[in-house]
Amino acid sequence: MxxxxxxxxxxxxxxxxxxxxxxxxxxxxxxxxxxIQNSCWLNHDKCWQEREKMYNxxxxxxxxxxxxxxxxxxxxxxxxxxxxxxxILGEIFMSKEFGSxxxxxxxxxxxxxxxxADIATLSDNQGYYSINEPSCGSGGMIVAVAKILQKRGxxxxxxxxxxxxxxxxxxxxxxxxxxxxxxxxxxxxxxSTLTDPYDERQTERSHILYTPKRMGALI
Numbered sequence: 001m002x003x004x005x006x007x008x009x010x011x012x013x014x015x016x017x018x019x020x021x022x023x024x025x026x027x028x029x030x031x032x033x034x035x036i037q038n039s040c041w042l043n044h045d046k047c048w049q050e051r052e053k054m055y056n057x058x059x060x061x062x063x064x065x066x067x068x069x070x071x072x073x074x075x076x077x078x079x080x081x082x083x084x085x086x087x088i089l090g091e092i093f094m095s096k097e098f099g100s101x102x103x104x105x106x107x108x109x110x111x112x113x114x115x116x117a118d119i120a121t122l123s124d125n126q127g128y129y130s131i132n133e134p135s136c137g138s139g140g141m142i143v144a145v146a147k148i149l150q151k152r153g154x155x156x157x158x159x160x161x162x163x164x165x166x167x168x169x170x171x172x173x174x175x176x177x178x179x180x181x182x183x184x185x186x187x188x189x190x191x192s193t194l195t196d197p198y199d200e201r202q203t204e205r206s207h208i209l210y211t212p213k214r215m216g217a218l219i
Contacts, residue, residue: 004076005088009095011073015066022098026170027058028070029089032077033173036180037209040217047206081181085147086110089174090138107137113144129160131186134193136164139175146182157213162186165193176209185213 015024034055041048059067080088090107129149133142142162149156162184164175169190176188188209189198196203 004080004083005092007076008073008080009092011069012092012096015069019062021096025092025096025098026173027062028073029170029173029177031055031058031067031070032074032177033180033209036177036212040210040212040215050206077177078181081178085143085150085182087113087138087140087143087178089178090140093138093174108140110140110144113140114147117141117144117148127159129156131160131162131164133162133164133175134197136166136175136188137171139164139178139188142175142184142186143178143182146184157183157185160184160186163189163198165189165191165198167192172209176211180211180213183213184211186211187214 012021012024012028015021019027034051038048038051038055062070077088080086087107087110091110094107129145131142131145133139136142142160142164146156146160149159162179164172164179164186165188166172166175167190172188172190179186179188187198188211189203190207191198191203198208
């Protein structure tokens with residue numbers, strides 16, 4: 001039986017050699033995030049150009065063959081979400097023990113996030129579910145809320161409003177990709193929530209990624 005998540009894990013392992021599995025995974029996630037954001041941003045301003053440079057740097061680092069594999073893995077990732085809403089990127093991250101080998105990051109198991117979301121999810125007076133996630137990690141809690149709303153017959157793509165922030169760019173990219181592919185209306189912000197919380201008037205755009213749903217675009 002086809003298992004998209006396992007296909008991604010096996011492909012990452014098969015690509016390791018010159019670069020570690022962790023580096024391959026984080027570059028893959030970054031490529032996805034940059035390509036999604038820039039494909040939705042019609043104004044090719046300085047921020048857009050800088051992100052294009054980052055994308056091209058990864059392309060040149062690996063070459064066309066690896067970028068093709070990155071595209072295949074993104075297709076599998078999309079397929080995995082179609083089968084079941086889950087914290088796929090966080091699960092891959094933890095299954096490879098990337099957290100313990102890098103910055104000591106450990107993402108909450110998805111069934112715990114799902115249970116927490118089921119208990120805590122309440123609608124506000126406007127009928128929207130506003131989520132401000134100050135340490136978003138891979139976005140597991142946000143994904144869990146989306147799953148709970150779907151189970152309740154509530155269209156989360158229309159009802160959720162999300163601000164997700166994290167100090168680590170890799171976490172921001174993971175969260176952004178998952179929100180984007182699930183059609184969630186939100187932004188992912190890089191920065192310390194304690195010392196530099198998101199402010200729509202002051203936070204630099206280079207530190208913000210807007211989901212396609214937030215920008216009124218389709219991917």
